Amino acid sequence: MLAVFKKTAPVPANDSRVDEMPGAPAIDARALVQSLQKEASGLGREAAEVRGVIDDTIRISSRQTEAVGSLAQQLQGIQRSQAAIGSFSEQSLRSVGQARQAVEEVGREVGAIVDTLREVANAAQQITQIAIQTRLVAFNASVEAKRAGEAGRGFGVVADAVKDLAAKVEASSKEIMSTVGTLDSRIDALSREIRTDESAGRQGAFHKALTAVETDVHHITEAACESRGVSDAMSGHMSLIDRESRQATEALQNAMVRSEAFLKVSEHLMEVIAACGIETEDSAFIKAAQQGAAELSQLLDGALREGKISMADLFDENYRAIEGTNPQQHMTRFAELTDRLFPPVQERLLGMSSKTFYCAAVDRNGYLPTHNRKYSHAQRRGDPVWNAANCRNRRIFNDRTALASARNHKPFLLQTYRRDMGGGKFVLMKEIAAPITVGGRHWGGLRFAIAF
Incomplete structure (x- = not known):
C-alpha cells in the first residue's frame, strides 16, 4: 500500500536532511526519494513486462480460439459430407436393386427371344422339308414331260422352273437355320450371363457385377458411419476446447485489467516521486x-x-x-x-x-x-x-x-x-x-x- 503525504515546505536545495520531529534521527530525504524512484521504476518495468506477456498470451489465445472455431466449421462441413455420402450410398443401393430387377426383366425377354428363334428354326426346317419334296415332285414331273415328247415340253419347262425354285428355297431355309442356330447359341450364352440359377447356386456375370457393386456400396456406407462417429466425437472435443479457450481468454483479459491497475499504480508512484522536487x-x-x-x-x-x-x-x-x-x-x-x-x-x-x-x-x-x-x-x-x-x-x-x-x-x-x-x-x-x-x-x- 502507498502512503499519501500532505505537501510540506520544499526541501532546501543544499539540505538533503529533514527532521521528522524533535529528537528523532534525521532522514536523508533525497536518498530516500531516489531509492523510492528506483524501486518504482523497477516495479513499473516488471509490471510492463507482465502486461506485455499477458497481452501476447491473449493474442495467441485469440488466434487459437479462431483456429478452433475454423476447425469446428470445417468439421461440420465434413459431417455434412458424410451425411451426404450415406444418403448417396442408400440411393446407390436402391439403384442397384432397380438395375437387378431390370436385368431380370432383360433375362426373361432374352429367354423369350430364344424361344422365338427356335420357333423360327423349326419353321425353316419345315420349309426345307417342303422344298425337298417339291423339288422331288418337280423332278418326277420333268421326267414324265420328257416321256410325253413334244406334248409335254411346256410342262417340262414349268417342272424345271419349280425344281430350281425349290432348290433355292431349300438353300435359303438351310441358311436361315444356320443363322438362327448361331443366334440361339449367342443369346443362350447371354441368357446364362444374365440369369441366376438359385437351385444350382449359380449367378450370372451381370448379377455378380451388381453384387460386387452392392458389397462396395455397403463398405462405403459402413466407412461413412464409422467416420461420422469419429467426427461426432471430435466435434464434442472441439466444443470443449472452444469453451476452455474462451474461458482462458476471458481469464487473461481479467488478468490484463488487473495488471493495468498495477501498472497505473507504479506509474503514478513514479510521477509523484518525479514531482516532489528532488532530482531523480x-x-x-x-x-x-x-x-x-x-x-x-x-x-x-x-x-x-x-x-x-x-x-x-x-x-x-x-x-x-x-x-x-x-x-x-x-x-x-x-x-x-x-x-x-x-x-x-x-x-x-x-x-x-x-x-x-x-x-x-x-x-x-x-x-x-x-x-x-x-x-x-x-x-x-x-x-x-x-x-x-x-x-x-x-x-x-x-x-x-x-x-x-x-x-x-x-x-x-x-x-x-x-x-x-x-x-x-x-x-x-x-x-x-x-x-x-x-x-x-x-x-x-x-x-x-x-x-x-
Whole structure:
C-alpha cells in the first residue's frame, strides 16, 4: 500500500536532511526519494513486462480460439459430407436393386427371344422339308414331260422352273437355320450371363457385377458411419476446447485489467516521486520533454499567426490513407507543416542521451505525422515487418500508451510499456509525454521515450 503525504515546505536545495520531529534521527530525504524512484521504476518495468506477456498470451489465445472455431466449421462441413455420402450410398443401393430387377426383366425377354428363334428354326426346317419334296415332285414331273415328247415340253419347262425354285428355297431355309442356330447359341450364352440359377447356386456375370457393386456400396456406407462417429466425437472435443479457450481468454483479459491497475499504480508512484522536487534519474528527461512540447507549441502558434496554416487545417482529423502502404500510413493537411517545423526540436532531444529511444509529437488521436529521421524511411514493397520498424511516420498509434500520451493534459505523464519493434521483437522503455497546445486548444503531445 502507498502512503499519501500532505505537501510540506520544499526541501532546501543544499539540505538533503529533514527532521521528522524533535529528537528523532534525521532522514536523508533525497536518498530516500531516489531509492523510492528506483524501486518504482523497477516495479513499473516488471509490471510492463507482465502486461506485455499477458497481452501476447491473449493474442495467441485469440488466434487459437479462431483456429478452433475454423476447425469446428470445417468439421461440420465434413459431417455434412458424410451425411451426404450415406444418403448417396442408400440411393446407390436402391439403384442397384432397380438395375437387378431390370436385368431380370432383360433375362426373361432374352429367354423369350430364344424361344422365338427356335420357333423360327423349326419353321425353316419345315420349309426345307417342303422344298425337298417339291423339288422331288418337280423332278418326277420333268421326267414324265420328257416321256410325253413334244406334248409335254411346256410342262417340262414349268417342272424345271419349280425344281430350281425349290432348290433355292431349300438353300435359303438351310441358311436361315444356320443363322438362327448361331443366334440361339449367342443369346443362350447371354441368357446364362444374365440369369441366376438359385437351385444350382449359380449367378450370372451381370448379377455378380451388381453384387460386387452392392458389397462396395455397403463398405462405403459402413466407412461413412464409422467416420461420422469419429467426427461426432471430435466435434464434442472441439466444443470443449472452444469453451476452455474462451474461458482462458476471458481469464487473461481479467488478468490484463488487473495488471493495468498495477501498472497505473507504479506509474503514478513514479510521477509523484518525479514531482516532489528532488532530482531523480528521470528529472532531466521530464524537463526536456516539457521544454520540447513548449517549443513545438510556440512553433505551431507562430505558423498560425503568420497565416501559414489555418486552425481548421491544423486540427484536421481527415486521415487519408496512403495507397500501397503496409502498415497503413495516412496523410493530413498539417503533415507538411510539421515536416518543416518539428525535426529540429525532435532530433535535438533524441540526441540528448544514449538512453533516448525516440522523440516525436502526435495529435490527440495518436496520429504521428513527423517522426525522427531514423524511423521515417520510405516503405519497402512487400516487406511489412521491416516497414513496421523503420517507417513509423504518418502512422496512427491508438494503443493504450499512445492514446494516453496523446490526450494527456497534465504537465507530464510517465508511462512504462513494451514497444513492438516488428518481427516479434519488443523493447521495454519509459515514455514521458508533455501536452502541446495551440491557441489555447490541446493539439496533442510530445512522446519522449527512454530505455530502462
